[in-house]
Amino acid sequence: MLHPEFSQSNRQRTTNGSLSRRRLLQILGGSSALFGLGACDGGFSLGGGSDLPPAGAIGQAALLAPLSGSRASIGQIMAATASLGGQPTNLGAEVAVVDAGDDAATAVTAATTAVASGAKMILGPLFSAQARAVAAAVGRNVPVVSLSNDSSIAGGNLFVFGLTPQQSARAVIGFAATRGKRNIAVVVPPGAFGQLAASAAQTSARAFGVTMPAPLTLASADGVVARLKEANSGKLPDAVYLPVVGGPFEAQAGALKAAGVQLLGSEQWGAIAPFRVPALIGGWFAAPDPVRFEAFATALESEAGSEAGIVAGLTFDAVEMARILGRLDRQSRSGLLREAGFDGVLGPYRFTKDGQCERGLAVLSVVQGATTLIGASAA
Structure with a gap:
């Protein structure tokens, strides 16, 4: 079965891809010729x-x-x-x-x-x-x-x-760890894909020595800040990973933004032009290098x-x-x-003996009107 992030990513490029890429280049500068293309x-x-x-x-x-x-x-x-x-x-x-x-x-x-x-x-x-x-x-x-x-x-x-949930989680959680975010929570909606994304986040957190409380599965934004504190010894984490776009995503992002939490996202964020969502300004997310x-x-x-x-x-x-x-x-x-x-x-990418693909992704920051490249992971 095709996971949600796949179809959403392709649909975004169909509706507003050219505009977002041109804007990305204006912000980033540089030339793709540097990569041998x-x-x-x-x-x-x-x-x-x-x-x-x-x-x-x-x-x-x-x-x-x-x-x-x-x-x-x-x-x-x-x-x-x-x-x-x-x-x-x-x-x-x-x-x-x-x-x-x-x-x-x-x-x-x-x-x-x-x-x-x-x-x-x-x-x-x-x-x-x-x-x-x-x-x-x-x-x-x-x-x-x-x-x-x-x-x-x-x-x-x-x-x-x-592009898998594991690749996104590894890129953005690894980057956040280098920026001092050592306590990261993950919030996902109900469903198989949310559970897969949460499991990938936990695996990545362990790999980078990040403390991660049990994932929260929530169908709405009601009480999300209080639930995070409850799961994290009474305090808010350094950052919250919201890997699944859709459903309660924007409402949850808004509540967490208001609480002052650093937001992290997966490749799915690139499917929605995140700079158009006020709550995502300042967030970091994984994506192919634009x-x-x-x-x-x-x-x-x-x-x-x-x-x-x-x-x-x-x-x-x-x-x-x-x-x-x-x-x-x-x-x-x-x-x-x-x-x-x-x-x-x-x-860059490479295959492993168990049939998985390890892929280097960029990490982008959401700014007013665009996104900007701030980091990358190796394959």
Whole structure:
């Protein structure tokens, strides 16, 4: 199943992405060229392509996208993104784009057809139920790099590539710890995703030596400040992590802001233009580096006429990764686990043996009218 942060992030880029990126660049300055991003003969690339063997003789991969069904609009963005690097969309290409539909059966058919046609690696599908079925169908020797953000499905030949609650929590809680926030609480709404985000926060707190009381699960803002004091020996924590946008989020943020608490947020905050929410001014949240992402976003909008969101960024990074590994004849589990990891438009990342992805994210501060880069985590 697709977690809420995924769909919200993509929707924000569709509605106001260009405006927010331009404003970010005005605040941040700098150039994406610093990260080795640019154009190549076949389209936009991550750079370094001239060091690779020529295409066509070594590896092939397949990108499974929902080109039909209820989520076809997402699939079209994925296909446009894959073509940005000069990738044809037919079977037999370096990275072929095939229709996964929107259920497990259609995804399995697409994957097994691609493997029979020579694909050594599967990119996608987007959704966890499809990804599980595909990984089982293609066998353990074919790595499946799902764009899902459901970290619970990882393992064996199935790798999770989406932006996960663990990545956001690690980035922003780790940064807050360096700023002297050593007692951090987490507040989430009821539901499975909230519990996953709370668990990720607790894991990160332990990793950085941060004291964290038991997470609060609240369906409203009523009594949130009093409940935090009760859970924290009668005093307010140094900061409160609000990772899930929606429901009581804004009301809770307002109550905590009024109490003078430092607010922390996840990648979901980027989906709502947080500078438009008065309670979030001064808050810190995790997100892909906006300067690094800008060159890619501009290229996609110029070449394909599509707004660039998180799904597009994940797609591009996955396609480039597969292309590079293919030319190095390393489209395999060991190739994915290479010690150096990878670099992408969403930041540096590397895969771990348990199928998870460790990703370096930026930390942004919400200021009047914009957000500004204040820190970053390593992959």
